[in-house]
Amino acid sequence: MSNIQKVSIALSPEFLALIREAIETGEYTSTSEVVRDALRDWKQRRALRELDAEELRRLWQEGIEGGAAVEATPVFKRLRGKYQRLAVSKI
Template sequence: MGQVDKRSITLSPELAAAVDDVVAAGEYASASEVIRDALRQWKDRRDLHGYTVEELRKLVQEGIDSGPALDGPPIMERLRAKYLKMAEVKGLEE
């Protein structure tokens, strides 16, 4: 595990009991292991696939600024009609 930074934490009785239960059941070797695993999982969720909170806010704003969502089938039909017309002009067939 390399270097460690020793910390003291305070848990509610419910969380302390949950930690004690999983250690007693043999799921973890120690309370420290439970807390480390919980913190790793929290960090993974917080990382959000590598995006920072500010990057996510920017992406959300870009989505809002781009206007309302469009339905796929009508767009595909318009594109199909457009390219069929282009093919007709060039003398190509479907």
């Protein structure tokens, strides 16, 4: 007994033309193959979005746990001075 079930879907003329073109050019052998491939891509994109969201949550939490924020202006001023001195010393 097969685990495959038939499903009926409604497609716009544009999508139907794309499917037919893919079959006519030999890229796919059937409408089902096109739809299965599209669904695999969709499933993969959904999984990647979830991974991206999890990574963002992890980084956000890491930032929170990293302690209080530091004002950027003095840090950049100190770094500019440091690298200007290094540049002058190499001349």
